[in-house]
Amino acid sequence: MSHPSDIEIARNAHKKPIAEVAARLGLRPDQVLPYGHDKAKLGAGALAARRAGGGQRGRLILVTAINPTPAGEGKTTTTVGLGDGLNAIGKNAAICLREPSLGPCFGMKGGATGGGRAQVVPMDAINLHFTGDFHAISAAHNLLAAMIDNHLHWGNALDLDPRRITWRRVLDMNDRSLRQVATGLGGAANGFVRETGFDITVASEVMAILCLAEDLDDLERRLGAIIVGYRRDQSPVFARDLKADGAMAALLKEAMQPNLVQTIENNPALVHGGPFANIAHGCNSVIATKAALSMADYVVTEAGFGADLGAEKFLNIKCRQAGLAPDAVVLVASIRALKMNGGVAKGDLGVENVAAVEAGCANLGRHMENIAKFGLPVVVGLNRFATDTDAEADAVIAYCEARGVPAFLNTHWAEGSAGIRAMAEHVAALADQGAANFTPLYADDLGLQAKIERVAREIYRADGVALAPRVARQLADWEAQGHGRLPVCIAKTQYSFSADPGRLGAPTGHTLPVREVRLAAGAGFVVALAGDIMTMPGLPRQPAAEAITLTDAGEIDGLF
Incomplete structure (x- = not known):
């Protein structure tokens, strides 16, 4: 029996008027600016009230993942599912996501609104144009x-x-x-x-x-x-x-206001901003995150791609600049993705292979170790696919438990909040314990080259960094000009800890080649481009755009 597509599920969702969703966050109708019936922007009055009210009251939960593969991990789906799960167990929770980019929607990655029964809606509008911020x-x-x-x-x-x-x-x-x-x-x-x-x-x-x-x-x-x-x-x-x-x-005045939408289960979600995590810092806006923290008891947010990119930048750039500190981290994985990291081809993922799962867990384990370096407690959320076997799931859970990390097998894609309830209860308790002792990976006064090397060695496990002489000179010049205290934003492939997208798992014995650096003085960080990463991607041989169309009823079809 075939399952309905993500867009079919989203289209059939029962959405509440956006004013009712806003009321869940304590917002009056005059504090939101509706964009139709199912989306809105937070008004200037709501943001001013947030600042006047003293700021943060909620617990901040970061969702990150292992290195992405074509098999799928489900990070955004887990972020949405966890937000729904927290609300289902009686917590007042909000979700903060990035806005999708049109490039990946029409390219290879697809949209960024979650999937199955764990989505934010209206899925088609959010993925295409939304409120015009981009x-x-x-x-x-x-x-x-x-x-x-x-x-x-x-x-x-x-x-x-x-x-x-x-x-x-x-x-x-x-x-x-x-x-x-x-x-x-x-x-x-x-x-x-x-x-x-x-x-x-x-x-x-x-x-x-x-x-x-x-x-x-x-x-x-x-x-x-x-x-x-x-x-x-x-x-x-x-x-x-x-x-x-x-x-x-002036052009950005309204774009600065966070967008409010809802999940399929009618829980509030702020979707705002969308820097890529490999060529930028990969986190939703500070203003949306802080607004959510002032209005909800728990805020679930995500960082793009794997923890080596999105989480590292969330912690070293966003949290440093905004004065934020997560209370707990959820590390997302799937058995299919772990098998690919263990050497299994995509076409063979449906065959049970416990040995490959165990080999692929090296990628998961390295991310767990990296998060611990920031002083943060971590939980593993394992997305269950129909082809996963009990033996494979048991192997992952045993791997995590042997390292003192709890792991939960979640089915929120198919079941919504009911499929992630156990993890939601654990994460809420973990966030409430105050066990986090967040510390960035490096100090402000460390040199720019030394910061790049620290990330390369500690997070990517590289043997070192190869800087072109002109790059080293440029970094020294920027330090002399007073920019040496800025954090670094390393742009590299999302598929591997190394700069080589083909080296899956947990590679060692590699060097990070930095070919160019750019000073983002307004944003407040230095970008280091490593390997062949491009700041303008290309479309694949068969772009997703080929399958996107309008139905006879005028509805968008083919988005995923």
Whole structure:
């Protein structure tokens, strides 16, 4: 018997009016701005009331995962399911998620609203356009790009060196043909010819700024601190020098307000911001997380991709800047994904293979060890698939228990909150115990190169870091300019602890090759690009867009 698709389940969900969902968070109708009947933005009054009320009251629970595989892990599904599970056992819980990017929706990854009976809805609207936040971010980013080229055209009073402009353009789509482009072709009326390129919107520093800013004043200050390029004397030119920061902030005024939706079980979820976790810092917005913590007793949030990327950046960047500290961590895995990490091909995952599960647990174990380095208690959430056998599940649970980590076999995809109840009870008790002793992996005053090396050695288990000489010089220059206390954001493949996507499991004996570094002065971190990671992805041979269409009734079909 075939199961209904995620979008069919979402389409048939019984949604409550968004004002009723808002009331669950103590919000009055005048404190939310409805976008139709089933989504809304938190109004300025609600956010001001949150700040005036003293901030955090809730426990913060981080959901992360093993390294992703084509077999699926179910991190967002678990985040939603756990939020539903906490509410089902009588807790007042809210969920905080990132917004999906159009690029992956039409590419290979698909959407980012969970799945089965553990979804946020309306699934189709959230995955496609939503409330327009990403379009506003793209517009603000590209306004700055246009003002840079306009400044060059009208005399370049700032003496900005056209060869040293670092600000590119963005598009919320996977389009490899735009990675490197030439602009200004066609004669003097079209500006100066120069080489530039496009990144995907979720890699924009504007996206990172929106997700890390505390309020509108902080947003405008950070936008003004963006470095767009350098003069011939190597001194930086900022967005505020071009007088672009005010207009950019104006474009982002409504995008700064968190979006409120609901789960299939009608529990509140704030979905806001969406930086990628391999090429950016991979967490939803600080403003949404803090708003949720002020309105709910438990807040379940996630960090993108595996714990080596999303969780590391959540803890070393977001928590450091926002003053947050998780009370518990859930590490998500699936038997199918563990078997792939143990060397099983995707086509053979339906065959029982306990030995491969045990071999793949090395990836799970390394993530557990890494989370412990931050002083945080961890629970393993194992997503059950129909092809999993009891022997395979027993092997994972025994592996975790031997290391003092409780593991729960969850069926929330098929059963909703009823399938994750036991883990919800344990996580709530764990968060209430106050056992967390959160400490970032490195201190602010550690050098930039040393911070990269610390993450590479402690989290990726690399033997060291290979820096091109110009990269080392650039890091030293930034330290001399006063940027040495910033955290680092390492952009690498999500599929492996190493920079090689083919090295699954728990590889050792590798070196992290850093080919380029970028200073995100407005966001407040230094990006280190490792290996072949691209800031503008491409579409696969058979993109998901080929299956997305409209039904005769005008409904979107084919999203997953």
